[in-house]
Amino acid sequence: MRQHRGLHPQNGPFVIGVAGMEYNIGQTFTGPRFTSMDIREIAKRAKVSTATVSRAINRVPTVDPQLAKRVWRVVEELGYYPNTQARALVSGKTRIFGLIVSEITNPFFPEIVQSFEDIAVQHNYEILLTSTVHDPKRMEMSVRRMLERRVEGVAILTFGMEEALLEGLRFRKVPLVFVDVAPPVARISNIKINYGRGIRQAVQHLAALRHEQIAFVTGPLNLRSAKARKDAFEESLREIGMRLDPELVVEGDHTMEGGIRALARLVELPNRPTAIMCSNDLTAIGVMREAYEYGIPIPQQLSVVGFDDVRMAQFMTPPLTTIQMSQTELARLAFKALLTEVERESPAEHGTEYLLDTDLVLRKSTALAPRPSKP
Amino acid sequence: MRQHRGLHPQNGPFVIGVAGMEYNIGQTFTGPRFTSMDIREIAKRAKVSTATVSRAINRVPTVDPQLAKRVWRVVEELGYYPNTQARALVSGKTRIFGLIVSEITNPFFPEIVQSFEDIAVQHNYEILLTSTVHDPKRMEMSVRRMLERRVEGVAILTFGMEEALLEGLRFRKVPLVFVDVAPPVARISNIKINYGRGIRQAVQHLAALRHEQIAFVTGPLNLRSAKARKDAFEESLREIGMRLDPELVVEGDHTMEGGIRALARLVELPNRPTAIMCSNDLTAIGVMREAYEYGIPIPQQLSVVGFDDVRMAQFMTPPLTTIQMSQTELARLAFKALLTEVERESPAEHGTEYLLDTDLVLRKSTALAPRPSKP
DNA sequence: CTGTTAGCGCATTCAC
């Protein structure tokens, strides 16, 4: 299968020079306007047909090296760029992947976007980034925008938005990749996250530190991922025979504000926890922030553990112990899933499942429980 | 001037139903594949010409309401979306704006991206987001990607990357908007940031708190914006007759790590500062983080002031006093600049200049200087 | 006010 490879002369310099304007670079330019170059213009100047230009540019191997060189010379001289729209129109391939996140302002996502972009660039893909901002209307808009721009695939990293809205995408047979969605059906891949592993590590770490009242601040429980984290927490407690005090799991919303509220509630409890695990780092940061307000020193009086390992985590005071879910790896997997699907020859019966592990990373926000539970 | 208005039936519901498949929604779909709808198919079914369909869809006022309704009915029934590529090809308008940032992982940018997207969606524009990651190669790639995708305008929010590389954009007469770039020339708008205002407020705030040794941690001084902030700081000191100790201005790099290093240096100084202003919040966060390591309580022993008012700032411990530069407003201005330029009929002799103010926002990281300077 | 027609810039048949 042939691909557009963009327009990168072999190791040649990047040329922005424009036809006949080479001598104007650096000067204030006020001259004649350019008739935007097209493949025909190149053909004329290289004295070949447009077909040959097209072939040369796309590195079709059967074209005479002589001619190819001639074409490339002109292309570089003129600073010609193929028109992506036209290309897409005729080839049916836009070389755009959609990336839907819940909100780019959540520090978990920028790293993903960055990694996704890095990989996309390498593969000559462009990204159409949209955010749902937890708003069904916006989610609809996102889908619509993806459809209108004819993306070749969509990575949905919202960790559990109403999938009903994605029917439109399904119907059009656009490859999709989700996180944490149930059995992958045709054209839909899935990245399954092993929450259990990291959470178990954290629970055992805390237990080893003699903590007996471990609280958990959940995310919005309608999110599959948030539910999974909470379940993993409870399961981990059970595994080591620790009793679960229902009061100690309070519902948060994956925001700092939620963390603040959660701490306020936990602090009022008769059996106040000595350690708090959070469903994400934002929550943990909120908890730490509020602990400061209450004058509760971390980690001496209270241990806290986050989840995600947002970059900011290591710069908290104290640096946050958290469970890492590699954003880079997640982006890599998502892109790979899409690319694999796009390049697949035969339709494939069902989507692929990818796995992503989580791991505890120890920093400074956890310590021995303040005192024996029964003084 | 007419615009594409997308495909939004007046207040009608968003329909993802697909021809003949209405009854399959919610079921696992394994039926026949769809021949992707085109304008001709719509025309045929609505018993009108493709031209009429086109007009109806684009809400050309002169079409017979009867026909228009018929067209819309079919469009909705079939879940038809116009092909943006084709539209762009013929109209010459891609309805895409480029947005170049230095790195999306810098917490300053996500808010901007979010706001920019919000506005773009409202105006039926799409965003091509690229990051330079402070790498000239990537900067080149960005420009190239913009050019290839034929964006209608580009907002360059890198706060001072080598503008030489943008010549390619200039030549092609793509509207541009910069931040803090010198006199705006044709097709290039500029957002001028009033650093002085916020910085003066901060300096005077600190002076009022009896601080006499005020340090400043700069950004990379090759960045115009970083230089401007430093200059504003020095000017503000001068204004109130405070002497500037050159040792007290140390060069940082707008990262947390830079802030950490800066504090380490400042702490060794014979006349240790009692207050530190930083060129951005990331730096301030690094400073606070390192102060914690040194056991220096903030704000009791050391006041710190940031710049940018990243959202995270208010969740630091203690909440960071900082100088706000509204990201929302910046995004709004950038978009407006581009849109104005695109919609302009006559070429306009020179670009417009937009202004953005900065303001001190008081939180908890500043306090009275620890003790009189001469005990 | 509506339909017919001619491209937009390119990749790709098909002859040569």
Added chain:
DNA sequence: GTGAATGCGCTAACAG
């Protein structure tokens, strides 16, 4: 191995 011709899906002239 190359070139001439066709059409991707749509909008904009132009004619009716």
